[in-house]
Amino acid sequence: MTTPWLHPKTKVYYFRKGVPLRMQPLLGGKKLVQISLGTKDPHEARAAHILMAAEVAKDWAALLEAPRDLPVVPVKMDKKALVTMAGEMYDAEIKKHENGEGPSDQWRKKLMRLQRALPPEERDTDQPLPFTTGWAFSPGRNAILIIGDEIRAFLLSRGIKLTWDCHVLFAQYAASALAQAYRVLERRAKGDFRPDPDRERFPKPVPGTTWQALFEVYCVERKPKASSLKRMRGVLTAFFEFLGHDRPGLVTDDDAIRWKQKRLKEVAIQTVRDADIAHPRALFRFAKANKYLPTNPFADVTVVIKGDKRYDRAGNVKNTRELEYRPEEAEQILRASLVPCGPRMTEEGAAARRWIPWLCAYTGARVNELTQTRAEDIKQMRSRNKKKLIWMIHITPEAGRVKDDDERDVAIHPHLIEQGFLDYVKSREGKCLFYEPSRSRGGTPAHPQYAKVGERIAAWIRSDKVGITDQRISPNHAWRHLVRSQLLDAGIQEQVINGIDGHQAKSVGQKYGRIWPEVSLRAISRIPPYEVD
Structure with missing residues (x-):
């Protein structure tokens, strides 16, 4: 001892x-x-x-x-936060017995048991009580002796470990809150169900009490897209699991740094910068701006690694080759797309493998903007002088996800029409071109069915059937780089190129004007037809 x-x-x-x-x-x-x-x-x-x-x-x-992800480093909380948590214990006790069941004397016994844990002005008796004087037997320490297990269970359920002084203070507030609850429950057991006017003394938990509640408020206001929502929720879940609690108000600057250092050992620097740091920073920036939290612990966190020659000053990977397909690589993919698929391939899957690479090569569109296309999105539009009908692809958020929700129309390259693309579109009237919704296997808004089509195309390009295995280029995105280079080489204006491939205008002036169908066709037609066997 x-x-x-x-x-x-x-x-x-x-x-x-x-x-x-x-x-x-x-x-x-x-x-x-x-x-x-x-x-x-x-x-x-x-x-x-x-x-x-x-x-x-x-x-x-x-x-x-306890599970190993619970915190072992005690945290310090201010008085308001401790009283707020005591109010949560009060609410839980009231809700548990809200119908007033049981005899009233059971609550009187519980109340009398708590007397030593209450300050003199809150006690229900004037009689002297043992072990109520001196520093060692303050109300808080007596509360630990009497209801220590209940307090421990409450904190454990929230993944919180308090410093010793905060633990003692919280025990005192918890005892006071439970005593108040017992008095209310005693009255209800006697048939008095009037509201407790003293409930208002407990601060109401704000939406940011837990990160999940704060995140719900964030989503209601900011309305992130499904894919961003999924990724952000995943990062925040991992971050708070790393901390071992779910309280944004307890997160410190040191926590943010520790999280960054942990993730840098596990993933690429771009992932740390664009996800592991960016998503918590966005949530805490929102919380601070809306007065839920006083500070943003991620405000000054950076992830630039100086001296590492793999990255530039902004933390982007330095590529040792161009990001677009080389001519022989583009032809290799397009040649493979002409090989008939096996009998087990669905009609839509075979069509995606046949046409998506060519559409990427002749439009520069994002792969999912093409895989989500419906037959109704392939349509004719009149030229400005109304003398010519031009076949266009209508890229619209109505079909699926489009960056910044900006719809646009892109002319169909004459070589695609020569190959019979419009005949395939006609055969799919009233349907999606490259997937069948009825065969969905649990697609979600964050990972829709048409996105899986694009992933399968990328996997096919990487496979032995095509053989583009260079990991430094993106299988589907490399087409966008190539098409832009071809249009620039043909002397097409940057404003027109942006209107075709969906990049944002760099100035207010570039936002003026519309890319007419004949302008789009004239530009697209400058891409030389691919001649493959």
């Missing part, structure tokens, strides 16, 4: 205990626990030491039994 240790300089007594080897990893490698007992009186120190030893023993037992 350890005894209080007297600090030689401050003359304050401490609780000191060596940490067993099996506990050291759970306590951040600590070999010794040392906690101030807050008193210079030896008698108070001995009483406080017994209480502290019992608490430490319970903490260690809980850590050994």
Whole structure:
């Protein structure tokens, strides 16, 4: 049995205990626990030491039994946050017995059991109570003795471990909240169901109490797209699992740095910058702007790695080759698209393999803008002078996901028409061109069926059937780079190219004007036809 240790300089007594080897990893490698007992009186120190030893023993037992992702570093919370959590315990107790069941004397017994944990002005009796005076037997410490297990269970359910002083203060507030709940439940057991006017003393949890609640508010206002929503939720889930709690208000600048350093060891720097840091930063920026949180711990976090020759100053990977397909690679893919598919391939799958590479090569559109195309999106539009009908692909958010929700029309290259693309479109009247919705296997808005078609095309290009295995280029996106280079080489204006491939205008002036069908056809036709066997 350890005894209080007297600090030689401050003359304050401490609780000191060596940490067993099996506990050291759970306590951040600590070999010794040392906690101030807050008193210079030896008698108070001995009483406080017994209480502290019992608490430490319970903490260690809980850590050994708890999942390993729970926090082992205690956090400090302000008084308002502690009272808010005490209010949550009050609400939970009231809700559990909201119908007033049971005899009233059960609540009176529970209330009397709590008297030692309440300050004198909140007690229901004037009689002297044992163990209610002195620092070692303050209301908070008495509350730990009486309802310590309930407090521990509540904090454990929220993944929170408080510093010792916060733990004692929270125990006092929790005891007061439960005493108030017992008084209300006693009245209800007697048939009095009037609302508790003192409930308002507890601050109401704001939407940012948990990151999930804050994220819901964020989504209602910002309305992120399904794909962004899925990725952001995944990053935030992983981040708060890493911390071991779900409270944005407890996140510190050090937490953000630790998260960054962890992820840099696991994934590419662009992923850390564009997802692991960007998504929490966006949520905390929103929380700060809307007064849910006072600070944004990710505000100044950067991920530039100086001295690493693989990356530029912005953290982008330096590529050692061009991002577009070389002529022989483009022809290799287009040649493979003409090979008939096996009998097990669906009609839509075979059509996607046949036409998507050619559409990418002659439009520069994003692959999913093409895989989501419906037969009705292939239509004729009149030229400006109304003398000519021009076949166009209508790229619209109505068919699926389009970046920035900007619809546009792109002329169909004459070589595609020569190959019979319009005949295939006619055969799919009233349907999607490259997938059958009735054969969906659980597609979601975040990962729709047409996106899977694009993924299968990319996998096919990487496979032995085509053989484009260079990992430095993107199988589907490389077409966009190639088409843009071809149009620039043909002298097409950048504003026209942006209107064709869907890039944003660089200036307000470029946003003026419309790319007429004949302008689009004239530009697209400058891409030389591919001649493959």
